[in-house]
Amino acid sequence: MAEYRIAYTVRRSDRARNARIVVDAEGVEVVIPKRMALRHVEPFVEEKRPWIERTLRRIRAAEENAGIRLEDGGTVPYMGHQLVLRVLVEPGRVRPHVALRPGGVLQVKLGERGRAPLRDALEAWYRKRARAEVAPRLDAACARAGSTYKRLSIRGQRTRWASCSSNGAMSFNWRLLLAPEEVVDYVVEHEVAHLEVMDHSQRFWRLVGRRCPRYREHERWLRRHGPALRF
Numbered sequence: 001m002a003e004y005r006i007a008y009t010v011r012r013s014d015r016a017r018n019a020r021i022v023v024d025a026e027g028v029e030v031v032i033p034k035r036m037a038l039r040h041v042e043p044f045v046e047e048k049r050p051w052i053e054r055t056l057r058r059i060r061a062a063e064e065n066a067g068i069r070l071e072d073g074g075t076v077p078y079m080g081h082q083l084v085l086r087v088l089v090e091p092g093r094v095r096p097h098v099a100l101r102p103g104g105v106l107q108v109k110l111g112e113r114g115r116a117p118l119r120d121a122l123e124a125w126y127r128k129r130a131r132a133e134v135a136p137r138l139d140a141a142c143a144r145a146g147s148t149y150k151r152l153s154i155r156g157q158r159t160r161w162a163s164c165s166s167n168g169a170m171s172f173n174w175r176l177l178l179a180p181e182e183v184v185d186y187v188v189e190h191e192v193a194h195l196e197v198m199d200h201s202q203r204f205w206r207l208v209g210r211r212c213p214r215y216r217e218h219e220r221w222l223r224r225h226g227p228a229l230r231f
Contacts (some may be wrong), residue, residue: 019041021045021051068230078178084103085108089112122231131152134176141192145193153169175230190212
């Protein structure tokens, strides 16, 4: 029996020197250099088929265990806890309202039914909460390290959890709040370490190890479960 064709999208990149494949919960993306001929993409994907299929299976399994069900009575993770969704539809409501209630209930008021409005309202709430959760952790980590950063931004990167620029600008992914608290703490320490060492050399990892002795465990958790941390 013939194998099925793997569905993928292609993106050209001026910065790419070689072709690479990105596999996450959104699907398969092939990133190719600007001058690479498209006829080479399909053989490249077929060559990587075993790895792509293993990665997709791992992502689907992680999604099943992530505890994310976007519906009334469903659940969403928040810093290691499960919040129960209470979705109220109020026709005529212009702006959604999301509030954390006692007992771990996340109440969401929407003007219309549907998965998309609920997803958008939750993402907006998580983005605001991400700044509130990350900022004090970042300030404390910098104080311990004796360093400073320039600014903090919250984004929704597809492939990065956080970044630190050479001028000290920090960026963190709001989806980190779907991970356990200790993982969030690790990512903060990781980026603060970049204020001193910009690369991922042995010196960098020694620095991270002193500040977060369990960093290998957290790295493994993100590799295994990270692709499923999305709505």
